[in-house]
Amino acid sequence: MSGSLFPTQEIGSLARPRWQTLGTRDGGWDADAQAEFSRWDEAIGFARDLPDARNAVLAGRAAELAPEAVRDLGALFGLRFLETVGLDRVYDGEARRIEMYEYPIRRMTGFRLEGHVRSFDSKYYRKATVVDRVGLEHPLHVEEFDFVRRHAKAEPKLPLTGPYTLADWSYDEYYLARQPGWKGPAARRAAKREFVVDLARRAVRPTVLALVEHGCRTIQFDEPAAGTHPEETDLLVEGFNAATEGIDAEFLMHVCFSDYRALLPGLLEAKRCRQWAWEFANRDGDGADGYEVLRTLREYPGHPSIGLGVLDVHRDPVETPRQVAERIGRAAKYLGDPSRLWVNPDCGLRTRRLEVARAKLEAMVAGTRLARAEFENPRR
């Protein structure tokens, strides 16, 4: 790690470079994609570990590359993008995944994919219906982790979608249909519990076991749905525990856009969770204090460390290093223990253009250095 205080990490996804999108489609590369590749390669030298593929692109023979080779380049791009910013923990920007829900669901059995649902404005996602008992033919993410492990210079942290979120974001036919009569609140809750536990035991746990066997030491459970039903925190915890029980690895849980107070104290029952990585920056500013909620954690002295969101991933204006440092300082004051803070974006930066994401991450790293200096060498 870069220092004793405030290690930095990413949270998950990055926007996909245009050359990767085009390079994995039939139409292939165009001049803009080629130029984008060259520009980033010059800036961060990401493709040097794959010289054959790199040379093919730079020589104008990118069309000869198989989609898998382009995806390898994409994963390496994500990895170096994050490493060269100076983060302590990195991954590949989820370069091989469509997104955090559809990608795992497509690799499980028992689901039928439905059409698009609007998330907000003109942003949409696809949901699936569970129509049979959940299953998994092959553990997820193992090949992508192997690739990252082979190439990473910083410590890798693998993000995966947690069982509660997978259940919450799916339509339930199979488990709900097993409940007799009208599907009122009691029937829906009983069905959901069965669904979450099946996902945890039959899909996520086998994945975690396989990843650990392949050398993965740090795994982040993405549970953005956690805050949507605080009254179901016990289901969230039951799923997390069923997926991780008895497994030797460091587990984190990422939750965002939620009222964290409502998850407490139930969330403390996820005993193997070492860090809660939460979004704060989105709710900070314009007179609002997004970090004030951390005061609440003083009531729970045994709580995990906090992954502190300091970058708003839904807006383009780039935070200044001073702003980041101030947020860290404020959070440390509220928490009462700076040694329990990691620093990260609110959520995955996929929502921002790569140039904006890069500038934000650079500001985050610079701001963290400022904060570290201020805490380690306080003015008298």
Place this chain on the structure above:
Amino acid sequence: MELNVALTSPFPRSEALVRATRDLDRGRVPAASVEEEFRRGELAVVELERRLGCDALTAGFLRSPDLFRPIAERWEGFAIGSLTRWLSTNTFFRQPVLLAPPGRVPGAFAAGLPPPLREGPGRARILLPGPYTFGQLLDNRSGETDLAVVHRLGRLLGDEVADLRRQGFGSFLFSDPLLVTRSPTGPMAESVVEAYRSIGRAADGGTSIVWTYAADAAPALPLLDRLDVSAVGIDLADTEVDRIPPGPEGRGLGLGVLDPRTTLAEDPAEVVRVVRAAATRRRAGPVWLGPGAPLDLLSAESATRKVEILARARSTLAGGPAR
């Protein structure tokens, strides 16, 4: 039993409209081509509503970015704030920021209504945010108390309804889920009653419905029964029928009988059973059936499949053969 059927929320966008709006976002197509797609989508929803025998038409409200922006972007006093989770769903709205006491801009809201509704106001159902949910979910920096904001929103929504009544619109549905998820008490409850009094006066012979969902409505029904509306809507996916208290005899009752959080089609026989049970327990007058939570939690295809249940349940309840 006097029975009515209608949609209660925006309809999901079709796959074609999803593509078009995404392409517009990415600068790939001009706004005019998306406008054509919206128009096609609205006509398709009207066609569906006619086929289902809906007693009021919504045309899907496909253009609404969320519940609040049709108002917040057209009235005075608002800015549009950060992305905020919509209740307990995986969808979001941009939180309205109230910077000054709100002011209505006459005609602005009506100008944004779906064209098929403007062309035939007599059968249209207008979807509006309920004053309580609106007032509670906005970021109030106006200097007024939250109580005063809810009260003022009620009055302004009443003015909007009065204006729409003059244009020939007669059916208004106020989506007010926080009345059951975060039920008001004390002075705020009185402010809500007053807000709906303004709306009720303005509706003047039209149909006004307050629609709730996302939580058990039973505890809130004593308050809901005080609201000056034609009918109170409750979601039977969140409210156990056998916990519903009796209501004022003959009062209009809205029943959310489709659960858009699952693609599992409701059993029409079960729908008929719970509708009869709920109407009996409430001693209800006219009954309005519709989806409970917002239908755009489903894809367009699933929603289209699911709303067919409304017509089948209605047919059985009206004495037709069970299908």
